[in-house]
Amino acid sequence: MSYTQLALLAVPIAILFDLFLTRRRMILRRAFWTSYAIILPFQLLTNWWLTSREIVMYRHPFIIGFRIASAPVEDLLFGFALILGVISLWIYWGSRGVQQERDQRPE
Amino acid sequence: MITFTVVGSFWLEIFLKVGVLRRARRVVLSILPVATIFIIWDLYAISRGHWHFDSKQIIGLLTPGGIPFEEILFFTVVPLAAIMTIEAVGVVKRKNPKWIFGDEK
Numbered sequence: 001m002s003y004t005q006l007a008l009l010a011v012p013i014a015i016l017f018d019l020f021l022t023r024r025r026m027i028l029r030r031a032f033w034t035s036y037a038i039i040l041p042f043q044l045l046t047n048w049w050l051t052s053r054e055i056v057m058y059r060h061p062f063i064i065g066f067r068i069a070s071a072p073v074e075d076l077l078f079g080f081a082l083i084l085g086v087i088s089l090w091i092y093w094g095s096r097g098v099q100q101e102r103d104q105r106p107e
Numbered sequence: 108m109i110t111f112t113v114v115g116s117f118w119l120e121i122f123l124k125v126g127v128l129r130r131a132r133r134v135v136l137s138i139l140p141v142a143t144i145f146i147i148w149d150l151y152a153i154s155r156g157h158w159h160f161d162s163k164q165i166i167g168l169l170t171p172g173g174i175p176f177e178e179i180l181f182f183t184v185v186p187l188a189a190i191m192t193i194e195a196v197g198v199v200k201r202k203n204p205k206w207i208f209g210d211e212k
Contacts, residue, residue, distance in 0.1 A: 003157045006148065024209040031200065031208045035193040042188075046112060055164045062157040079185075082145055086186040087193050090137040094210030099130035102194070 002062040007074035010081035018084055022092035032087060036080070043079045047071035112184050117191070125194035127187065137190065142182040149174055149182075 001009075018026050026032040048069040050056045063072040094100045119125050127134060150172045152158055160175050168176035193208070200206040 003152060006152075010148075026209060029207060029209065031193060031196055031206055034196050034200075035189070038192050038196070039189060042112070053164070055161050056158055057161070058158045059156050062152075062155070082141065082182075082185065083189045085141040085144075086137055086189050089141060090133065090190050090193070091209045093133045093136050094208075098136065099133040100210060100212070102124065102126040102198070 003058065003072065003074045004062070004064045007077035007081075011077050014081035014084040014088075018088040022088045024088045024091045024095065026084065026088045026091060032084070035087065036083060039079075039083060040076075043076070044069040044071075047075050047079075112188050117188075119191045119195040123195045123198045125191050125198060127191050127194055134187065134190065138183065138186045142186060145182055146174065146179070149178060 015027055018024060048071065050071070051058075051067075052070040058072050063074055066073045068076065120128055153173050160178075165175045165177055170176070170179065197208055201208065
């Protein structure tokens with residue numbers, strides 16, 4: 001599979017994980033979208049750094065070729081799936097009572 | 108780039124007291140399963156040549172399968188920064204009942 005296909009697959013998998021496995025429904029919450037809005041410009045900046053300096057290079061024909069901030073557009077889908085997955089799981093453990101409080105002492 | 112992400116997010120730990128690093132167990136339980144899946148993706152992508160790294164701009168430590176050490180750091184630091192971000196949003200907004208995070212008591 002190409003990066004394009006995998007990235008397009010990762011987003012619905014992350015959404016299904018959030019809705020039906022952790023059942024935290026972060027995708028529907030403004031807390032998630034506010035966080036994502038904060039993270040996105042930083043992702044664009046680090047994407048730009050890593051790709052414009054050719055630290056990471058992508059090969060055709062595995063990418064569709066459309067770039068944002070010098071990085072393949074697929075990176076945004078990849079980043080979205082990663083961030084949604086981690087935040088949904090973090091909130092899940094909190095809801096299960098695992099180190100829920102900010103000021104909790106180490107267990 | 109890793110340093111930038113650390114500096115850009117870890118100040119939240121100190122100044123907003125998000126207390127993420129103190130909750131190591133929850134951090135590991137949240138990052139490890141997700142990072143594992145993305146590292147498998149990384150292994151596949153490297154093996155198929157979707158992406159590759161400039162050998163002159165990485166320190167050169169590779170895992171079996173050719174993942175640079177920096178890439179493992181990436182899959183630790185980026186999720187940590189994401190958790191710190193939503194916890195920082197929580198510090199500001201959790202008092203407001205309209206903002207539901209999903210892990211309230």
